Amino acid sequence: MISRHERAAFNDASRGEENQPLLREEQQASMQQSGSAIEAKKESFWDGVPLLGGIVKLYDKYDATFLTMLGMQYFNQGTKVLVYLASADLFKAYYHLSPG
Numbered sequence: 001m002i003s004r005h006e007r008a009a010f011n012d013a014s015r016g017e018e019n020q021p022l023l024r025e026e027q028q029a030s031m032q033q034s035g036s037a038i039e040a041k042k043e044s045f046w047d048g049v050p051l052l053g054g055i056v057k058l059y060d061k062y063d064a065t066f067l068t069m070l071g072m073q074y075f076n077q078g079t080k081v082l083v084y085l086a087s088a089d090l091f092k093a094y095y096h097l098s099p100g
Helices: 004-013 021-046 049-063 064-093
Strands: none
Touching: 049 064
C-alpha cells in the first residue's frame, strides 16, 4: 500500500512541481528497496512449494478474475471429456456396440 508521503510525492510530480528533488530521489530509492525486499520475502516463502508458488506468481502477474475463469473452463472441459469417455466405454463394454 502506498504511504501518505509517497502519494503526496506522486501528486506533486504529476503536477510538474519540482520543489524537493533530493527528497523524491530518496523516496524512490527507499521504495525500490522496500519493493525488492517484499518480492524477495514472497519468493523465498513459496520456494518450498513448487505448485502453489507457481500459482501465486501467476496471480501476481495476471488478473485474478481471468485466471479463475480460465481454471473453471479447464475444469468444465475436463469434466465434459470424462463424461464422453465414460459413455463410450459403457457402449463398448456393456452394450457391445461401437462407441462411434
